[in-house]
Amino acid sequence: MVDFDLRSANARLRASNPLIQCITNTVVQQFSANVLLAIGASPAMLDHEADSAQFTRISSGLLVNFGTATNQQFLAADAAIDAANDDSTPWVLDPVSIGAVDHRTTRIRRAADSSPTAIRGNASEIAALAGIGLGGRGVDSTDEVDAVIPGAVELARTTGAIVAVSGARDAIVAHIDGVDRVARIDGGHEFMPLVIGTGCSLGAVTAAYLDGATTTSARFEAVVAAHAHFKVAGQAAAAGAQGPGSYSVNFLDALHALTGEQLATARVEAGTVEGSQS
Amino acid sequence: MVDFDLRSANARLRASNPLIQCITNTVVQQFSANVLLAIGASPAMLDHEADSAQFTRISSGLLVNFGTATNQQFLAADAAIDAANDDSTPWVLDPVSIGAVDHRTTRIRRAADSSPTAIRGNASEIAALAGIGLGGRGVDSTDEVDAVIPGAVELARTTGAIVAVSGARDAIVAHIDGVDRVARIDGGHEFMPLVIGTGCSLGAVTAAYLDGATTTSARFEAVVAAHAHFKVAGQAAAAGAQGPGSYSVNFLDALHALTGEQLATARVEAGTVEGSQS
Amino acid sequence: MVDFDLRSANARLRASNPLIQCITNTVVQQFSANVLLAIGASPAMLDHEADSAQFTRISSGLLVNFGTATNQQFLAADAAIDAANDDSTPWVLDPVSIGAVDHRTTRIRRAADSSPTAIRGNASEIAALAGIGLGGRGVDSTDEVDAVIPGAVELARTTGAIVAVSGARDAIVAHIDGVDRVARIDGGHEFMPLVIGTGCSLGAVTAAYLDGATTTSARFEAVVAAHAHFKVAGQAAAAGAQGPGSYSVNFLDALHALTGEQLATARVEAGTVEGSQS
Numbered sequence: 070m071v072d073f074d075l076r077s078a079n080a081r082l083r084a085s086n087p088l089i090q091c092i093t094n095t096v097v098q099q100f101s102a103n104v105l106l107a108i109g110a111s112p113a114m115l116d117h118e119a120d121s122a123q124f125t126r127i128s129s130g131l132l133v134n135f136g137t138a139t140n141q142q143f144l145a146a147d148a149a150i151d152a153a154n155d156d157s158t159p160w161v162l163d164p165v166s167i168g169a170v171d172h173r174t175t176r177i178r179r180a181a182d183s184s185p186t187a188i189r190g191n192a193s194e195i196a197a198l199a200g201i202g203l204g205g206r207g208v209d210s211t212d213e214v215d216a217v218i219p220g221a222v223e224l225a226r227t228t229g230a231i232v233a234v235s236g237a238r239d240a241i242v243a244h245i246d247g248v249d250r251v252a253r254i255d256g257g258h259e260f261m262p263l264v265i266g267t268g269c270s271l272g273a274v275t276a277a278y279l280d281g282a283t284t285t286s287a288r289f290e291a292v293v294a295a296h297a298h299f300k301v302a303g304q305a306a307a308a309g310a311q312g313p314g315s316y317s318v319n320f321l322d323a324l325h326a327l328t329g330e331q332l333a334t335a336r337v338e339a340g341t342v343e344g345s346q347s
Numbered sequence: 348m349v350d351f352d353l354r355s356a357n358a359r360l361r362a363s364n365p366l367i368q369c370i371t372n373t374v375v376q377q378f379s380a381n382v383l384l385a386i387g388a389s390p391a392m393l394d395h396e397a398d399s400a401q402f403t404r405i406s407s408g409l410l411v412n413f414g415t416a417t418n419q420q421f422l423a424a425d426a427a428i429d430a431a432n433d434d435s436t437p438w439v440l441d442p443v444s445i446g447a448v449d450h451r452t453t454r455i456r457r458a459a460d461s462s463p464t465a466i467r468g469n470a471s472e473i474a475a476l477a478g479i480g481l482g483g484r485g486v487d488s489t490d491e492v493d494a495v496i497p498g499a500v501e502l503a504r505t506t507g508a509i510v511a512v513s514g515a516r517d518a519i520v521a522h523i524d525g526v527d528r529v530a531r532i533d534g535g536h537e538f539m540p541l542v543i544g545t546g547c548s549l550g551a552v553t554a555a556y557l558d559g560a561t562t563t564s565a566r567f568e569a570v571v572a573a574h575a576h577f578k579v580a581g582q583a584a585a586a587g588a589q590g591p592g593s594y595s596v597n598f599l600d601a602l603h604a605l606t607g608e609q610l611a612t613a614r615v616e617a618g619t620v621e622g623s624q625s
Numbered sequence: 626m627v628d629f630d631l632r633s634a635n636a637r638l639r640a641s642n643p644l645i646q647c648i649t650n651t652v653v654q655q656f657s658a659n660v661l662l663a664i665g666a667s668p669a670m671l672d673h674e675a676d677s678a679q680f681t682r683i684s685s686g687l688l689v690n691f692g693t694a695t696n697q698q699f700l701a702a703d704a705a706i707d708a709a710n711d712d713s714t715p716w717v718l719d720p721v722s723i724g725a726v727d728h729r730t731t732r733i734r735r736a737a738d739s740s741p742t743a744i745r746g747n748a749s750e751i752a753a754l755a756g757i758g759l760g761g762r763g764v765d766s767t768d769e770v771d772a773v774i775p776g777a778v779e780l781a782r783t784t785g786a787i788v789a790v791s792g793a794r795d796a797i798v799a800h801i802d803g804v805d806r807v808a809r810i811d812g813g814h815e816f817m818p819l820v821i822g823t824g825c826s827l828g829a830v831t832a833a834y835l836d837g838a839t840t841t842s843a844r845f846e847a848v849v850a851a852h853a854h855f856k857v858a859g860q861a862a863a864a865g866a867q868g869p870g871s872y873s874v875n876f877l878d879a880l881h882a883l884t885g886e887q888l889a890t891a892r893v894e895a896g897t898v899e900g901s902q903s
Contacts, residue, residue, distance in 0.1 A: 325870075444669070
């Protein structure tokens with residue numbers, strides 16, 4: 070049984086105010102920046118190949134998301150990933166739109182083979198990356214979280230990454246000391262997938278929580294804390310929301326207001342993946 | 348006299364949850380995605396020339412808007428338009444910023460000659476595209492809607508597209524069985540043009556409503572339904588709005604809350620264009 | 626002693642509804658456009674090298690911000706700056722991310738040497754541009770405003786620009802008739818730096834207020850008016866704000882609602898820079 074100290078994870082984040090470099094799609098850049106600011110991190114969206122790696126050297130974490138990648142962004146990501154790995158800076162891969170189109174799928178698979186600290190996507194995307202599904206259409210999840218856990222386990226084993234599957238219920242998978250561990254997190258609200266960027270920005274938040282987590286266990290906890298932060302705030306944001314517009318506003322307020330004590334109330338269920346011990 | 352069944356148009360949209368590919372300007376991508384999600388469609392902003400056409404093949408509709416187009420976006424749009432025409436997938440051209448600058452004007456005219464299903468712009472833009480005016484400055488309308496109806500009629504005849512002119516009062520023009528039809532729609536609110544993207548996102552919504560409309564009459568109805576959705580929600584959004592910020596939030600809530608019954612209450616006035624029958 | 630007529634500056638802005646071309650980063654484009662619309666200006670984000678200069682010719686002001694600049698944006702900015710200088714159109718340089726990375730720093734320094742009408746940044750950025758500090762990390766200020774006033778004075782003398790340092794307290798510096806003048810402005814709120822774009826959009830607002838200001842004194846007043854507009858609205862926006870999400874909504878409402886009378890109540894303290902007269 071794993072016990073997560075979400076309160077300490079949050080305290081560490083707030084104390085370090087990590088600078089997170091986001092090479093991410095233009096649709097969600099504003100929202101992702103506001104989300105990072107709300108949780109106590111600093112965003113920077115530098116994505117030019119001439120200086121992206123130099124910026125990674127002074128960053129505490131990196132997010133790579135090819136949702137609207139240009140040729141320059143692909144080059145910038147290659148350089149930034151190398152710099153992150155060189156410096157042991159945590160970096161998160163969001164495989165958004167994998168499976169739908171070949172060119173992007175090839176680039177995402179190459180990134181997945183470059184030692185990401187964590188991979189975060191919805192069920193369709195994780196399934197496509199694991200080769201157990203056909204991928205979804207854009208950013209909406211069409212498969213179920215539980216159905217992709219075997220694929221997530223396989224990804225965690227082969228890439229060494231913590232693998233997070235986001236959905237109505239999140240599942241975070243880690244391969245630690247030969248054991249496949251999983252944490253399931255409930256919360257959020259039905260309006261959440263109607264706000265663009267609630268998935269993509271979670272990748273940035275995951276990178277922020279990973280700052281300072283050096284063991285696989287600590288990283289597992291950090292990724293769980295990031296997802297729990299969204300689940301608890303996402304539930305609180307429903308109070309008074311009249312639709313996805315006001316929900317989005319409330320969500321930023323709730324992300325910011327959330328205390329370590331409240332984070333510790335997240336509905337997290339941890340265990341090992343049945344039948345997966347090798 | 349034409350009768351529009353807006354309730355059925357909305358029911359069809361909600362049932363199909365169409366995937367809409369938006370090759371659009373970076374200023375309005377987030378807002379457009381949130382608008383599509385609010386009305387029950389799925390947005391995807393893929394705009395890389397290496398895979399844009401492949402994505403069009405799995406999309407239900409396409410929007411092309413060159414507001415901040417890069418060379419890659421221009422190429423991506425060319426490929427996506429060809430794929431949409433091949434598959435008879437509806438696509439919408441937003442001629443934003445036509446007339447102001449030559450390079451863009453050339454590209455927009457070429458797209459207009461590529462059989463768009465619908466063209467949506469403000470009065471200045473439609474006038475410039477029809478060659479009856481000098482174009483506006485950016486996205487603000489400086490001409491009046493009624494003054495450009497002759498130009499819209501000409502465009503509808505030559506391109507085969509449904510032509511929509513957005514403004515304080517919208518006008519939708521279609522050339523059906525040798526008759527030039529027009530529908531005028533009232534509603535909205537004075538804060539609406541103060542929220543960036545309320546014009547550009549309407550092009551995306553138009554593409555969503557066009558899914559499943561195969562005759563010119565059905566397409567006319569679909570474009571009217573899209574504009575009516577905005578006019579009714581835009582009026583409802585004024586309740587409690589203190590300015591353009593809160594209005595924008597209310598607008599997303601109202602787009603989402605709108606029922607088919609409410610849509611059917613839109614103030615639509617349909618007729619034929621006087622003196623235009625050929 | 627300098628007296629500012631902020632009421633007249635605001636009246637001029639509202640009467641002229643200036644068209645402001647923003648070559649700016651994709652993270653803040655939507656917010657900047659909404660801010661410009663809220664204060665009564667018209668935004669346009671054209672940034673393609675093939676037509677950016679042509680657009681500058683019909684614009685009333687230009688903002689250059691290389692936060693996420695692509696190669697195309699760099700070229701577009703070069704052409705637009707030349708056109709602005711040719712036409713004596715005011716243009717504002719935002720040196721965001723200077724100091725952090727070499728490639729961008731080189732491009733920003735070159736732009737600073739191209740006769741900007743005003744330069745607006747946070748303390749770290751102004752310090753880095755003046756060569757008196759190491760620059761910050763992204764858009765957050767880590768130095769204090771007062772500490773960079775000598776650097777701002779030096780920049781104002783060498784570039785001929787009005788130099789604005791934004792922070793919890795803003796400082797605007799101008800070199801007028803051999804005297805170094807400074808205006809300090811208080812206001813705003815602690816949530817303001819938690820909303821992405823409240824800095825970058827102020828550069829666009831500065832360009833809007835500069836329309837019609839032809840002398841250095843008038844430009845000094847215009848830049849002060851722009852910053853005062855933000856400080857007063859930023860303070861009003863705190864009423865009822867539950868966090869950075871609702872604060873951001875309130876801020877747009879407050880920018881729009883602000884009257885010339887309210888602007889004139891801004892807490893501005895003007896004087897000369899001690900020990901700096903040459």
